[in-house]
Every structure is written in C-alpha cells, then in structure tokens.
Amino acid sequence: MTTSTPRTPLRRQSKSMSPAGAQSFGLNFQGRLHGALAHRLGVDILKGVYQPGQVLPNEIDSSANLDISRSAYREAIRILAAKGMVESRPKAGTRVTDRKRWNLLDPEVLGWMFETEPSDDFVKGLFELRLITEPAAAELAALRRTDAHLKIMGKALDDMDTYTLATEAGRKADLDFHDALMNATNNEALASLSHSIGAAVAWSTRFKQRHQALTRDPVPDHRRVFDAIARQDSSAARWCMESLIRMALEDTQKSMNIQYLD
Amino acid sequence: MTTSTPRTPLRRQSKSMSPAGAQSFGLNFQGRLHGALAHRLGVDILKGVYQPGQVLPNEIDSSANLDISRSAYREAIRILAAKGMVESRPKAGTRVTDRKRWNLLDPEVLGWMFETEPSDDFVKGLFELRLITEPAAAELAALRRTDAHLKIMGKALDDMDTYTLATEAGRKADLDFHDALMNATNNEALASLSHSIGAAVAWSTRFKQRHQALTRDPVPDHRRVFDAIARQDSSAARWCMESLIRMALEDTQKSMNIQYLD
DNA sequence: CAGGATTATAACTCAGACAATTAAAAGGGA
DNA sequence: TCCCTTTTAATTGTCTGAGTTATAATCCTG
Numbered sequence: 001m002t003t004s005t006p007r008t009p010l011r012r013q014s015k016s017m018s019p020a021g022a023q024s025f026g027l028n029f030q031g032r033l034h035g036a037l038a039h040r041l042g043v044d045i046l047k048g049v050y051q052p053g054q055v056l057p058n059e060i061d062s063s064a065n066l067d068i069s070r071s072a073y074r075e076a077i078r079i080l081a082a083k084g085m086v087e088s089r090p091k092a093g094t095r096v097t098d099r100k101r102w103n104l105l106d107p108e109v110l111g112w113m114f115e116t117e118p119s120d121d122f123v124k125g126l127f128e129l130r131l132i133t134e135p136a137a138a139e140l141a142a143l144r145r146t147d148a149h150l151k152i153m154g155k156a157l158d159d160m161d162t163y164t165l166a167t168e169a170g171r172k173a174d175l176d177f178h179d180a181l182m183n184a185t186n187n188e189a190l191a192s193l194s195h196s197i198g199a200a201v202a203w204s205t206r207f208k209q210r211h212q213a214l215t216r217d218p219v220p221d222h223r224r225v226f227d228a229i230a231r232q233d234s235s236a237a238r239w240c241m242e243s244l245i246r247m248a249l250e251d252t253q254k255s256m257n258i259q260y261l262d
Numbered sequence: 263m264t265t266s267t268p269r270t271p272l273r274r275q276s277k278s279m280s281p282a283g284a285q286s287f288g289l290n291f292q293g294r295l296h297g298a299l300a301h302r303l304g305v306d307i308l309k310g311v312y313q314p315g316q317v318l319p320n321e322i323d324s325s326a327n328l329d330i331s332r333s334a335y336r337e338a339i340r341i342l343a344a345k346g347m348v349e350s351r352p353k354a355g356t357r358v359t360d361r362k363r364w365n366l367l368d369p370e371v372l373g374w375m376f377e378t379e380p381s382d383d384f385v386k387g388l389f390e391l392r393l394i395t396e397p398a399a400a401e402l403a404a405l406r407r408t409d410a411h412l413k414i415m416g417k418a419l420d421d422m423d424t425y426t427l428a429t430e431a432g433r434k435a436d437l438d439f440h441d442a443l444m445n446a447t448n449n450e451a452l453a454s455l456s457h458s459i460g461a462a463v464a465w466s467t468r469f470k471q472r473h474q475a476l477t478r479d480p481v482p483d484h485r486r487v488f489d490a491i492a493r494q495d496s497s498a499a500r501w502c503m504e505s506l507i508r509m510a511l512e513d514t515q516k517s518m519n520i521q522y523l524d
Numbered sequence: 525c526a527g528g529a530t531t532a533t534a535a536c537t538c539a540g541a542c543a544a545t546t547a548a549a550a551g552g553g554a
Numbered sequence: 555t556c557c558c559t560t561t562t563a564a565t566t567g568t569c570t571g572a573g574t575t576a577t578a579a580t581c582c583t584g
Binding site for chain 1: 296300336337345361363364365368369383387388394399402441445448449451452453455
C-alpha cells in the first residue's frame, strides 16, 4: 500500500541507453534529482495519493526507500514547502497541508496539475478566472499600450499563423502574444497572474491538441483583440478577449468530454 | 559594496538572552536557518540588492561567508528557485532570474515585498488587480453561497467589529471574511489568488495602521457586501465590493503619500 | 487532575568528499 | 580565417555519517 512501486526511475539509469533527444525542450528542469522528486511528490499530492493532513514517512526511511541521499530528499521537500504543499516541523514530521494553502497558481504546480487529467471543476474554475482577468487586462492594455508592445504582439500573431498551435513554436507565439499584452497593462501583479494562467492554458492546449486534432483557427480571434488594442478601443478589446476565451473554453470542454468517453 | 554587513544575525544567538514571546505568531516559519536565509535573500532580490541576471557568489564562498553549512544554503536557494526568483546550473552558477518570472503572487513573496516599502506602482497594481477579481468573486459568491458560508462570514464580521483592524485578531477576522467569501465562489483557482492578495492586503493594512492610526471603520462596508451576498443579489454584491476596495485604496494611498489619485 | 520535568523522535545542521554537468578555452582540420 | 571537436576547469549536484535542536508525547509530582 505504500509507495513501493518504483515507477519511472527518478534518476537517469547510469550511463547506458541514453535516449538522446527524447523531449529536449523540457520546461521544468527536472534533470536534477531533487527536482524530479519534487515533481513526483507534487503530482502525487495533487492526485491525492498523499492527502492533506497526512504525514509523510520520515526523511531517513523515505530517502532510503527512494535510494537517494537525505540532502536530495530534503531539497525536494523544501521545494514543495515553498509552494505551500507541505509543512515540516521537528518531531512532528512533514505533513501535507490543507488544500487551501496550496499555491495553485504557481506555474510549476499548474504544470503538475495538467500532468494527469485535472478535474473538470478545476479547469472550469481556471477558465472562469481567465474570463475575469483577461478581458480586464485587454481593456487596460488598450489604454496603456505603446507602439513597442504592438510590434511584439503583431510579430507573435504572424508566428501563430505560420506555425500552428499544433507545434511548440506556435504555442510559444501564443504565449508571447499574451505576455506582450500583459506587459502592455503596465501592471506587474496582473502580468504575473496571467503568466501563470497562460502556462496552464498552454498545457491544456497541448492536451486539446492531443485528443482532437482539428480545432478552430484561433488567429482571427486574436487579431480582433489586437486590432482593438491597436486603435485603443478599450471596450472592444474587452469584448473581443472575452469572446476569444469563450471559444477556447468551448473547444477545451469538447476535447475533455471526448477524453472522458475513452 | 558587497553584502558584508551582517545585519540581523540570521541564527539565534546561542542560548543567551532568549526574548521569550517577542512576536510569537510568526506567519513565516523562519525559525529554521534555511528559511531565514531564503527570507533575507528574497528581500534583497526584491529590493534590487541582487539584480536580475546577476550571478550570486558560489555555494562554497557564500555559505562560508554566512558561516552556515552548504546544506542550509542550498535549501534556501531551492526555496527561492521554487518561487522563480533564481535559477542554478552547474558551472554557470546561480543567477537571479528575469523579474517577469518571479511568482509575485506567492504569499511569501508578497510578504517579503511589504517587508520594505513596496513601490507605489506595485501597490497600485495590486489594488487594480483586486479591483478586477474581488468584485467578480463577490458576484459569484452571491450566486453560489450556502448558509454555512454565510454563517462563517457573519461570525468574521462580528469579530472585526469587536476587535479592530488595529489588532491581530481583527486582521485575522478580515482575512476570514474574505476567505469564506472566496470559498463561496466554489472556484479553487480564484480562492488561491485571493488568498495571496488577501495576505498582501493584510500586510498593507498593518502598514497603514502604523503610519496613520485613524482610518474609516471598515465594518459597515463589509456588512453591505455581506447583506448583498446573503440575499443573493449578485450585482449589488459586485458593486458594494468594488466600493469597499476603492475605500481601502484611498486610505492606503493617503497613508503612503501617493501622489496620483485618479 | 493540573502543571512541570523527562524522554524519544523527528527535522535540522554540519563537515568533507566525490560525481556530474557544462560554459569556456584550447586545439585541429578545412 | 572559420568552424568543429576536444579538453579543461568551475560550479552545482549528490552522497555519507555524525551531532544538534525543537517539540509532541509521556511521565511524574503536587
């Protein structure tokens, strides 16, 4: 019943059979042992393998079972603690904190979330949040954007057109667009939030792409937002962004329903 | 020019002069060495003592200078890396990441931010974000709240009345109110965001309190929001929340000597 | 039964060594 | 000269084993 199953080996198998390229572009540097373990534990906590309130086995046993050093184990725990997911005290051990204290909007945590199939409710909530913040952001961007912002957004838009969301380059262009928009709002906090959500959306997009090859072309929607911002029409920017997100939500829901039918 | 000045001693001075109570309720467990160091480095990075792109002195030297072990130092760095503030690679060292990658909405980072006087722009941005999310949240809460939520919010409101924002208990009641409201939205992501912002607002409230003893009584404003949510009047809830935040913003701006009022 | 001393257990800190990674320099061939 | 490969060296990463400190739980005393 414990975590006896080794699953993926956590550490690179000595120096035999190097898979070379594999997936070179790993966003999360989990090439380090502590990172890999934090990743695994984080996903397990999100999946409910370890539940809030539960105390993990102590350092000595855990590190021994995982066949890694205590240092590496401790550093992994430190990472999770920094994200509000565990809390450790002498004598009491390390326990999973209450769900409400988890930093769900941490980009890495969001990534872990989309590692496995996130709950329908969560995805819905995420889009709801997006529907609250991004139209407002578009409105602010329309009022405050400079020509430099416009230039970057235009470039990103073109890239989205040439590559598509099916490619990594295309998804990056999508992110660039939204990032530039956020910078245009001249609001760091808002930008930070949207950066996180954007990452999550990128994950879900990838998800979508995997299960449903053909989706609507997103570029026209984006261009409408762009045009509104370019002519500083704040209310149009808001409205176009809202509609863009609703489209994406629709697509995502469709692809997730399909997913459930499998 | 380097960080030679020892400042606060980072580690408890052996076992002499224990200040006993001091501030017992420390939210951040920085009683641990790695936590204390992460705190200090985090604040320094936010203050610009270490700038984005700059590489920190290597582990060996740093830990030696600070007179702590490499383990403790490394765990501190792990914490900062988890919050997106630094990034370390073999041979290249540990460098402060680009500001855009910092998890500014991490509750701990926000706390560090308010440790020193945060920039006017940042506070303004935070309120702007609050002005976007919280009214929307109030609206959702009005639609989805249960009697259990109402009960908690009512209790918090009473507590806010008896204690005031001048006391820790009063600020906690304020947090409780907002937390309950967020739970009522039935949206985890939104709740997580507001939890972070709430913490920041609590810090700024404390700030406000320090510089300007007499502020408007916030309870009536809160009660209007509560009433609207109780009778499931979503648009009223939105409006009342918006006005509540504008009031708070006004007070904060006054206490911070911010020049540009709208 | 309350409150203070005791104990056992866990995290915490330390020191020193070795391994793995990789940026940068050195070298070699066209 | 330029590009590609090899070597080097600096830094983080990992490991081991030991001692220290905080504290939850227990025991003891009044």
